[in-house]
Each structure stands twice: as C-alpha cells, then as structure tokens.
Amino acid sequence: MSSDSLVCLKDFEKYAKEHLNRNSWGFFSAGAEGCQTLRDNEEAFRRLRLRPRFLRDVSVRDMSATVLGQRVDMPIGISPTANQGLASPQGEIGTAKAAAQFQTCMICSTYSNFTMEDIMNSSPDGLKWFQLYVRPDRETTAGLVRRAERAGYKALVLTVDLPIVGRRYPDLRHGFSMPPHLRVANLGNADLSQNKKDRNEALDYGMGGPDQSSDIALSWKDIAWLRSICSLPIILKGILTAEDARLAVQHGVDGILVSNHGGRQLDGVPATIEALPEIVQAAGDKLEVYMDGGVRTGTDVLKALALGARAVFIGRPAVWGLCYKGQEGVAKVLSILKEELSLAMALSGVSFSQIPAIVVSPSHSSTRVCYDTLCLYMIDVYKSGLY
C-alpha cells in the first residue's frame, strides 16, 4: 500500500487493524468495559462546531508553541503508549525519531520495549518527557526517575489514573501475551509479561493481582516525595476534574495532561475535550494544560487549542503509523495532522496556535475563547440546543 493512499489518521487505523495480529491489535485498540468513553473521546469532538472568521490575512500561520519553556514546531505531541515493539521492530525508537524530525515532544512510557537511554540516544535533539508509573517498590521508582533526569528527559509525566489496570475485554478474552523477543526494557524485564493463563490477570502486568506493579496507595503527598528526588518539572496525566486541578495547583505541579487514558481505565468518564474547559479554568495561569484522547484531525486540534489546551497529544495514531512503516509511518501521521491544523487555522481565520487569553463565560451557552486576539466561539450543541 502506498503512503499516498493513506490520507487521514483513520486510514492508518484501518491499516493497523488489517496488519496486526489479534494479540497486538487487541492490546492497542482496547478500551475499558463497554468502551463508552473510548467512543466518546472521538464523538465529543464531532459535537463541537467552529465559527470561522474571514478576511484576516492568514498567509502566514505560526504553529509553533512552547511547552514548559521549550519550543516545539507544532502543538501536537505523542503520548506514552506501552509496548510499541508490538507495532514495529523499530518500537519507541522509530516514534522518537519521527517526533524529533517534527521538532515536537514525545512522552516515553515506563513500559517501553527499548530503554529510556536507548530512546534518548536515538534522537537526542528531540524534546522528550518521561512517563512514570510509581511502583510499590519506591527504590525502583526512584531509580527510574534518576535515570530519566540523567538521560536528558525534560519533565516527569506522572500517570495518576491507573492505580489498577482497567478491564479491557479483548485482553481478557484472548489473554494478552508479550512475544518472547520483547521486554519491559526499563525494568530489566521485570515479570510483567509471561503468558499468564489466568484471564483475570489480564495484562500480565500484575495490576491488581498478587504481583502488583503500580502503587495503589499513591496519593497527593507523594508529589513532595517526587520533588525531593528530582528537579524535573512534574506533569500529572489523567486529571479530569476542576477539583483535582486545584489540588494540582496547590501541590505546585507544573502541568496537567487532561486524559482518560484513551478510554482504557474508568469507563463512563467524560470525553477529554469535554473535561478540558473546567480544568483550564481551574488551572488559570498557574500551570500549563494539555490534553489527549480522540484527537484524529486538524480540526480536533484546533478545537482543543480554542478550549484552552496549550498542546494536544496523540496515543494510538502514532502506533498505527509505526505499524505502517516505522519512523516514516509516524512521520506521515504527524505530517497529516500538521497539514490539517494549518488548513483549519487558515479556514477559521487564525494565525497563531498559542492562545494569549481565555475567557470562559459560565452564563453563556457557549464557551468564549479569545484566540489570536480574535474571538472564536466553541458551541457545544448539547448545551446550546442551537443545532
């Protein structure tokens, strides 16, 4: 299949579905339980409408942004996904090189198949953050954090929405297993993947089972502990409410990545694009807010930016690209999204991807966002009843 025939991210999803085996496709595509949230992440974008403005000279569109003081060429980064070796032998190294090629941010999972050092060394000039799962053994966790800092990662992304792994039916039905050639590289191949027969132990990660791999007792006080062992900025990934956003501010966190783990954890939580506005409002100018979940087109990116995200991240679409052609496939996915964002900006009269000010008006049925000194209205059709 030539790359010309894949023109949108959904084409890459189709390709991955046709080419991955059941084990890998099941792992990458799964959502939790009935997959309400998984579906809603994409559908909620479709419920939003853009109000374009014209005659605004859109001949130059600047898509660059800064995240925690670091410049990126576009406000579209790559979220952490475990086990990218299931999609391509290039694994996380292919993804990292593509992200560096586009001068954008890649978040590397604790559960990568290459070590964080190998990933960094493959593309040292690209901006990388390290995603952390806090393990019950604090010494192991501290070791990961220190290694990430030493290797050159610029932030710690602490995932907070996975005290226990969600119930994902495909993994339960078929018994997810890691092929023997892949390893959980950062943990020296800790026993996270041994073809367990017991379907209740789902992902072989031991989550919630006897060999628990994530610290279920993790709490707000541990932010101070993390701060005490490293000097990297801390981003919380998985926050979905204004209440928790306010706590994040109180605990001196540097950023929030609004996420529902791609619909893989608690089914029934809001789509991330719906959760975003209350978090942006609660965070004010105290910390940076990013989002992921269901971003599939340039207009999705524009909607998230208009609702106050500083940048968006993609999870599965990068994996689909990787499956298609390794680094080249991920680069193609990024180039499509970038091109679509550029087009969406031109067609809506927007010249910059950074938002100087946000005004959320609770009394109004729409959320009013000052964008590039213009006003762009995002109308939630459910709330407004206008359509």
Ligand SMILES: Cc1cc2nc3c(=O)[nH]c(=O)nc-3n(C[C@H](O)[C@H](O)[C@H](O)COP(=O)(O)O)c2cc1C
């Ligand atoms: C196969 C897969 C593996 C994931 N692994 C991780 C992980 O290791 N750490 C993490 O914080 N989030 C992980 N996530 C969640 C993603 O970081 C991200 O939140 C989600 O995929 C975004 O939604 P999208 O796939 O619709 O873009 C994973 C998601 C998928 C689909």
Ligand SMILES: CCCCCCC(=O)C(=O)O
């Ligand atoms: C101990 C954590 C296992 C999680 C595996 C990776 C992940 O986040 C996922 O959604 O899958």
